[in-house]
Amino acid sequence: MIAVVDYGAGNLRNVRKALEHIGAHVLVTSDPSALEHAEKIVLPGVGAFADCRQGLIDRNLFEPLRALAQNGKPLLGICVGMQLLFEVGEEMGEWPGLGLIRGRVVRFEGAAFQGHNALKVPHIGWNQLHIVQPTHAFVRHIAEGSYAYFVHSYHAHVEEPACVLATAHYGYDFPAVVAKGNVWGVQFHPEKSQEVGLRFLRNFVFGET
Numbered sequence: 001m002i003a004v005v006d007y008g009a010g011n012l013r014n015v016r017k018a019l020e021h022i023g024a025h026v027l028v029t030s031d032p033s034a035l036e037h038a039e040k041i042v043l044p045g046v047g048a049f050a051d052c053r054q055g056l057i058d059r060n061l062f063e064p065l066r067a068l069a070q071n072g073k074p075l076l077g078i079c080v081g082m083q084l085l086f087e088v089g090e091e092m093g094e095w096p097g098l099g100l101i102r103g104r105v106v107r108f109e110g111a112a113f114q115g116h117n118a119l120k121v122p123h124i125g126w127n128q129l130h131i132v133q134p135t136h137a138f139v140r141h142i143a144e145g146s147y148a149y150f151v152h153s154y155h156a157h158v159e160e161p162a163c164v165l166a167t168a169h170y171g172y173d174f175p176a177v178v179a180k181g182n183v184w185g186v187q188f189h190p191e192k193s194q195e196v197g198l199r200f201l202r203n204f205v206f207g208e209t
Contacts, residue, residue: 003038006030007055015044018191032064045080049089066098074182082185100183102159119171122153127168137207146196148188
């Protein structure tokens with residue numbers, strides 16, 4: 001069973017439907033005990049880092065989720081859910097994340113330019129993936145240059161380069177797919193990324209973590 005964490009935020013319906021489409025048995029839950037009994041966990045995210053973090057805390061999910069991941073439970077973070085995997089988020093102040101991957105979540109640099117136009121934030125739309133670790137199970141069968149759908153103003157600054165599996169370019173390269181052991185994350189929305197997104201979900205649900 002794949003548990004999708006319901007903490008009052010996130011694109012729950014579309015994430016659930018995408019997982020069910022690939023054949024997963026899905027439970028959307030805010031019950032920490034259900035997370036403990038799940039085979040794998042998906043942490044979706046829409047909105048601001050601080051709000052999503054507080055949603056986990058208010059439902060007594062923050063520490064149990066961190067403990068389960070630290071003890072080896074496979075965990076996939078999506079968009080802000082991926083950002084929460086890191087140590088610190090800088091959106092709406094400075095907030096501790098789950099600390100499962102070393103690094104900070106920072107705003108796109110306004111000084112970055114594309115041609116003569118200032119970089120527009122948020123980054124919204126389809127963008128290409130550059131695979132930097134093609135042998136990892138999470139990017140199996142993902143072609144170089146595949147497109148995924150992004151909606152975000154912040155991105156991870158990863159302190160462990162080996163954790164970055166794929167990047168995308170928006171003014172400069174930023175991490176689009178990350179992994180550290182049993183903890184995986186995507187900055188884009190796989191549930192909105194058509195077959196490429198479904199392939200990432202298949203790799204998480206049915207592949208090795």
